[in-house]
Amino acid sequence: MVSRLCLVFVLLSAGLARADEAVRRELVDAGVHIPVLTKAPELLEFIEADYPPEAKAQGLTASVKLSVIIDETGAVSDAQVPEPVGNGFDEAAIAAVKRFRFSPAEVDFKPSPVQIEYVYHFVLKPPEPDAGVEAPPGEPVDAGVKLDAKLVGQALVRGSRGFVPGALVICDEYPDRFATADDQGNFSLAVPSGTCHVRVAAAGFLVFQTDEVLAPNETREVKYFLIEKADGMQTVVRGKRDKKEVVRRTISRDEVQKVPGTFGDPVRVIQNFPGVARAPFVLGQLIVRGANPAQTLTFFDGVEIPLLFHVAGGPSVVNAEFLDRLDFFPGGFGARYGRAVGGVVDVQSRKGASDTWHGSAKIDLLDTALFFQAPIAKDVSIAAAARRSYVDALIPLVLPQDPQGGSLLVLPVYWDYQVRLDVGARPGTPRADGASDYSLFVFGSDDQLKVVASGGARNRDVSVDFHTSFHRVVGGWTYRRGNIGFKLTPYVGYDLAKIDFGLANITANQWTAGLRQDLEVDVSKHFTLRAGADIYNQTIVGEAELPVISGVQFVEFPGSDPQLGTQRVAQIVNTFDGALYAEGDVKVGAFTVTPGVRLSQAFITGQTRYAADPRLWVRFEPWEKTAIKGSIGLYTQPPTGASLVDPPFGSPNLVHEKAFQSSLGVSHRFTEFINLDVTGFFNRRFDNIINQTTPVQQPDGSLVTYRQTNNGLGRAYGLEVLARHEVSKHFFGWIAYTLSRSEEYRAGRDTEYRVTQFDQTHILTVVGSVKLPYGFELGARFRYVTGQPKSPLIHDYDVYQADANSFSGTFGASRSARSKDFNQLDIRLDKYFVFERWTLDVYLDVQNVYWAKNVETTFYDYRFRQEFEVPGIPILPVLGVKASF
């Protein structure tokens, strides 16, 4: 047997397609300062590797995957084999690839180093075909071989029908002849009739092999379905400009959907990162560095979401299928973000597919979610998702018999939708200089909850009808020419909140309009400027028919629930908040200093509020894979329009809440996939808005009661550690640990700082997901968290209030004790059935595997003599099915 090396030039185009996918992900980032691959490297000089003699002697073949770094000149500066195959193939491939020459890649139109994946195939050439075979007249002849048959077909991704551009198709018998699939995965290969041992290879896919027996003059149409090796093999663009923030946690859709115990919910996944305290039960609250949940804002494509979760602790309104990626800033976020003194979550939606139509359907006990994406014209794609619950139909079937003997109706209904239309460069295609991308994104959510309990032995009939919804239309224009990048994001929205409760009803209609504009200019190699505007206007028209409110409009007597006349209340609340921001990267050697400022002026219910937030970030990279980062800054959050209305419902004197945030951290990348991040932080909050009733007597003797004040102070400090293994062929996971303390103080009431209700000294979260043979994937999450603060109960006597007919407890120092520590293990097992055109995922998600008896809250007997601990969830297995194509 004669051996011959056959190089399969890998499919650099495919690799670059993935590179462009990474670029696309960067592009959708609302910030415009993120590097973009504008020109892919092209292989100019190929060096044939030496076939390892022993391997050749043994008839061995191999495919060596290399991670290749190409410098600004196009030379290969490094080549590594992440997964050695042995037998001398690795060394031979490295030696050859290091001598390759490429055309320089360009990032933001400037020659830049990039990293790509390259697969070098070592294939033994079969014996030379018999000589003397003449091609019949009119048929092509290649090296004396009559090419009288043809394979015409398409290379597709098995399980999803995506195209595999750049796939290489060869017959083993004729390795010198090959066809390369085009952008649609189509190929055509002329071969001699007879048996053809077909081999199809593409980067990121297992080599596909089959036999075709071709008759003379036969043209056979085929479709080959290639199996993707694994996620996470994408080319990584290593731009020169790293993120300035000290901490920016990014998570992909793959990770979101596979973290056990999170219901595949993106917002709940964030709870597993450092700096985020555990929320009670399975609630999705984000308690970031001691701030209360309302102080952390969540954006969907740059637009704030008014409601994070569906009714009664349901799923988040952000459908995970529509998520492209998610950025979480626990603090120290950029000047383009504002109106928050805690953290920021920025969810980026998914752009429609560019190859063919895809979709998925997910069905579980409570709702069904559908997702669809497709190209609809050249450079035009659409993606849409919808979800609707049917729990309202199921609840009557499982609702226990009414113990009161009457009728009980509980009907929660929720639905949400997202539709996104994109015009411009397709995913996988670099945007031409001076070209624009446009997008239109429409999304919304609706929740209704109806509870009717009446009759039987019940002492009180209850009828509550709750309805809330929001809708947003978001436009997008992204443009880049030369060293200038620009993005414009206008949006409008409508929200409804309505509640009917007996004779009382409250309706609030809210109209929102806003605009974001971001500009980036690379002034020089040493200076980059970013600036923009963030304008927001909101009008709330509220109407209510409700009883005179005791305790608000008159002084209530303890235990009093009198019969009252009703009143009609109408209120219009206008809120405008306009902000300008600017920040600039000044680069000197290994240092990057970024000063920034955000200026805002708000007009809220006729009042004016100003804020000026200076911020500073510093980054020092002593070594290529190590960065030391620090930030300090002022962050402000305006009071809501509703809180600034006239008394007795509002407190017009409220001003911005403020926080001084500082952090210092170091990150180091150990390997392509493993990195470590350690960050210390100190946050000082002041002018916190707290509920504190303050009656102020007027000269005529009447009282004006302010419900809230800015008397809250707080401080939080701690250390966050994140050791992360990013998504690779077989595994992703992280270890997150937070050591922190969160304290608060109420001026005029407290004498000293005390820990907040959110304080959790130790928070350890370990997440891992490993791919197993036979289409299985196993994930686990373990959490250990210090118990919640509570005040110790002291009972030496009963304290009874005869008017209210109630008891009060006697407690020790406020929050000086704790519930017992929390620990829980969750697991998730997926089994994927990959068919040619679709994939079925059957999964079992089990929360609290070993049924830890955790404590979620504490309550007391009616005389406050004993404590009773409310347990957390028991073991909770959930089975689900998801089909995608």
Add this chain to the structure above:
Amino acid sequence: MRTHALIVIPALAALSACVEPEDNPTTVHDLRVLAIRFETPEVLLNECNLGLLGGLAASAADGGTIAIPPALLEKLARDAARPLTMTSLIADPQGNGRPLKYRVVTCANQNDRRCTNEGDFLELARGETTGGELSVTVAPGAMLLPDGTPLLQEVITQDLYKGLGGFRVPVVLDVQTMDGSEHVYAQKLMVYMCRFFPTMRENVTPVLPGVTIAGESWPEGEVKELSGTDEVEFSPEDFTALQESYVLPSLELKPVELEEAWKVSWYTTSGTMSAATTGGVDFGGALGRQRSRWRPDVTLTTPQDVTFTFVVRDGRGGNSWLQRRARWTP
């Protein structure tokens, strides 16, 4: 998968039920104070009006020191000096008539639930008693603190709402067993209300006209014979016509028309009641139904004498109670 947060919530509710305390508030099995009433439940201060409030406001504006004109204070004290009968319903079902020691104290700070703040309380009475009703005559509105400050003035000073909810003088009954093993502090607020509007009338003690058992009237003094494990429904006789209309000032000093919605608290010395308190109006304006079912203690194997107590509260300081006795056999 997002699925089952909605399921978790009822599951948690069920779990909460699993840890429900055994000590039921409707079952009286040890030393308790079930109610305290003043007769009269409210004192209307005729000399107190919007002028007083204006004066308080001006004083506050001058630097926060409340200065009530001495002449006005004298008039208030005269109205507030009315002697009041304070009656406490002390339950001591296992005491068998054992002696209990008690104190009655008053103070200015409503949040001082035991009236123990140093220099800010006054003792009104003390002695020994037994379970049952304890009556003492007091006049908290006329008392002087140890430093000579009128208690009522201190109450006004400490009142955040400057009398718009009435000047509420806390009176605390401190009752305990002789060995101190059982000890209860019970606070009752005595209301001194300014007559802001001419239509204001002094509150009258609410009294239940009677109580029914299984739909039949249950006269006082009749000992019912009950047996078996079946629940028995109690309800008060209709008192709708007895609920008073009344007027309170809003914080803007406008009259707010209200009507009492009495609440009934239900107690038994054996078994439990299905509802601890019934009545009142919820946020949506709906009145609750007045009924509660007695559930015998099915673990008992011997006949029991059972005392039922029904306490009615009018939601503005007035309250009273009825008691009925029954003999239950398993």
